[in-house]
Amino acid sequence: MLRSIDRFLFGPDDTQWDFIRIGAALTVLLSILLAGWSGNYERLYGHEGILPRTRAIDAVYWPAFLFLMKSDPAWIWQIYWATCIAALFLAIGLWTRITAAVTFFLYVATIQRNLLSFNGECGILGFTLVALAFAPAPQRWSVDHLLRKKPLPATTEIWPARFMQINVCMVYLFTTIGKLVGAWDIGSGDIWYQITLCDWFRFPDAEWLRTPLVCFLVVHGSLLLEGSFAFLIWTRLRLPLLLLLTGLHVVITILFCNALFFFNLAAVAALCSFLRSRDIKRLQALFRKRRHAAASAIEPDPTAADKRPA
Numbered sequence: 001m002l003r004s005i006d007r008f009l010f011g012p013d014d015t016q017w018d019f020i021r022i023g024a025a026l027t028v029l030l031s032i033l034l035a036g037w038s039g040n041y042e043r044l045y046g047h048e049g050i051l052p053r054t055r056a057i058d059a060v061y062w063p064a065f066l067f068l069m070k071s072d073p074a075w076i077w078q079i080y081w082a083t084c085i086a087a088l089f090l091a092i093g094l095w096t097r098i099t100a101a102v103t104f105f106l107y108v109a110t111i112q113r114n115l116l117s118f119n120g121e122c123g124i125l126g127f128t129l130v131a132l133a134f135a136p137a138p139q140r141w142s143v144d145h146l147l148r149k150k151p152l153p154a155t156t157e158i159w160p161a162r163f164m165q166i167n168v169c170m171v172y173l174f175t176t177i178g179k180l181v182g183a184w185d186i187g188s189g190d191i192w193y194q195i196t197l198c199d200w201f202r203f204p205d206a207e208w209l210r211t212p213l214v215c216f217l218v219v220h221g222s223l224l225l226e227g228s229f230a231f232l233i234w235t236r237l238r239l240p241l242l243l244l245l246t247g248l249h250v251v252i253t254i255l256f257c258n259a260l261f262f263f264n265l266a267a268v269a270a271l272c273s274f275l276r277s278r279d280i281k282r283l284q285a286l287f288r289k290r291r292h293a294a295a296s297a298i299e300p301d302p303t304a305a306d307k308r309p310a
Helices: 002-010 017-038 040-045 064-068 075-092 096-113 120-134 143-147 159-181 190-195 212-232 238-255 258-274 277-298
Strands: none
Touching: 002 159, 017 040, 017 075, 017 096, 017 120, 017 258, 040 075, 040 096, 064 075, 064 096, 075 096, 096 120, 120 159, 120 258, 159 212, 159 258, 190 212, 212 238, 238 258
């Protein structure tokens, strides 16, 4: 049993860290850029914003106190551009571990400065960025890989990925429990009907999405998928379950407005912690096989005429 636990936590790592790193970095970078472009950055984190500096000094803690170290209004924009640069470097994989730690610190400081800006992706990005700070580097799709091909550490271990995986399982498990004790009643699809009437829903005129059968399938299908994830992801159903849950987040992004985009992007990046290198090779081989079969069905066999009897 001890050998199995050791192999589970400290075995060789074949996680697709590139997808996790790029997804997490883009979630931070795009959300920060959008906040700055829209003017919400200064409203949320400025010295004269929703939570003024004079009140925030007694209300926030470290690392959010970074925003309050200087009274100069330009100070928050220096933090802004430092966060953007750190997230950009993380996305391209330059000094991966250092930029992951810096991005984590600056992003957590930004969120803690004003908890009104808190959203679901903040919690997911927290443990994702911590795991990236300890993940094996350089990763294949990174500037670090072009400069230094030897991995750091020399013997990679899977425990950073396990840290992420366990946190992801806890997120879906407790989310399902929260839905079951809340308004997501088993046997009823009323909650989905109500959701489709909110302002965030992109297709208010699509009445077929509110039929009793669709409401029942959506509510119970999502509960079954999310509730079983923490248990079935460790079985042979790992890859199809992973693809189904990733597809669910993509569908949510399509059906609902941009307010949910960053949460679903962060969730997909975290789900990539369950994706292994051999999974990508298997999917590539499957696509090549299907493409070859489709090409063979369209193009006639040039040797068929030689095979016909005289």
